[in-house]
Amino acid sequence: MSTHQVVYLVFGIVLAIALVFDLGLLSKKNQTITIKQALYQTFFWVGLALLFFVFMWIQGPALATENTETTATGIAATGSQLALEFLSAYLMEWSLSIDNIFVFILIFSAFSVKEIHYPRVLLIGILMAIVFRVAFITIGVALVARFSWILYLFGVFLLYTGYKMFTANEEQEFDPHDSKVYRFLKKFLPLVNHDGNGKYIIRVKEKPAYTTLFVVVVLLAAIDLVFALDSIPAVMGISKDPLVIYTSNIFAVLGLRSLFFLLRGAVTKFEYLQQGIAMVLIFIGVKMLGEHYLNQWMSKSTQVFLSLGVILVCISGSVFYSIFVNKKGTPKDVNDGSL
Secondary structure, eight states: OOHHHHHHHHHHHHHHHHHHHIIIIIITTTOOOOOOHHHHHHHHHHHHHHHHHHHHHHTTHHHHHHHHOOOSSSSSOOHHHHHHHHHHHHHHHHHHHHHHHHHHHHHHTTOOOGGGGGGHHHHHHHHHHHHHHHHHHHHHHHHHOOOTTTHHHHHHHHHHHHHHHHHHTTTOOOOOSSSSHHHHHHHSOOBBOOOOOOOOOEETTEEEEEEEHHHHHHHHHHHHHHHHHHHHHHHHHHOOOOHHHHHHHHHHHHHHHHHHHHHTTTTOOOOOOOHHHHHHHHHHHHHHTTTHHOOOOOOOHHHHHHHHHHHHHHHHHHHHHHHHHHTTTTSOSSSSOOO
16 A cells, blocks of 8 residues: 555544544534634644644655656655645635635525524535535546646636635625525425424425525535635645645535634624735736746745745735724724614
């Protein structure tokens, strides 16, 4: 068994144990999650990702020895580089997850989901999102391996997405009831306007009907897939190794549920986080477009450290600036009668 296969196996085992632990000990059905519990769960998932980073670093020499698969530029990554690429990609995905939370809050509010149903609905939606992401990543990796020029399309797409995100009008708010996914479900499925006392499918006049919880689960998975259209190309701009792309995505998405409960009351305070994420996307897009020339005067290791530094500076800078602006009292209070 190769070292890459061992790392995949360890990742799968750790993930399975972690899910059992999270579901069996940290989460109870129809029970609200407190800020304290959410904090513990966030530490748990982030700590697990960091331990996996250390494991990849320790396995670095063996990974480097057998790493005969080269990137699209023909440069193979060493084991320590893969570990750093994983950390950079994880931080990138984790920061994008914070942006997801605001949309999740809108979805729960639009369909009046009771708080006791939040944990299970989020869990099912996130597990569905992981399945979709794995499929999306597999297709993307296969396409890049066969047509390396697709990376340039990804770069252009990230530049466009970053620009649109940076200049987005704050008044443009997502309405779940106007989404194409909801309209599709409403057109082809019999929907009921209640949660069925925690059920996803009920029977009305001996026929199946789908509750608001079912709709919310589908919307969560669909919205995460939309976010994946930005995040997965961005991760490919950091690393071309499937091991890094798969593991960083799955770790970040699994930690999204605890992050939701931790930040749902404060995520709207990070007013400039979107601009910080946009700058990261623009940087990675430029890096992907100029990678051929960048490789001629900068080593792969230096590029990895550069990406990691830019991600840390942009995300932390946008968060701290948002906090500073809020302390100055610039944003209006939420209770201004607009809701």
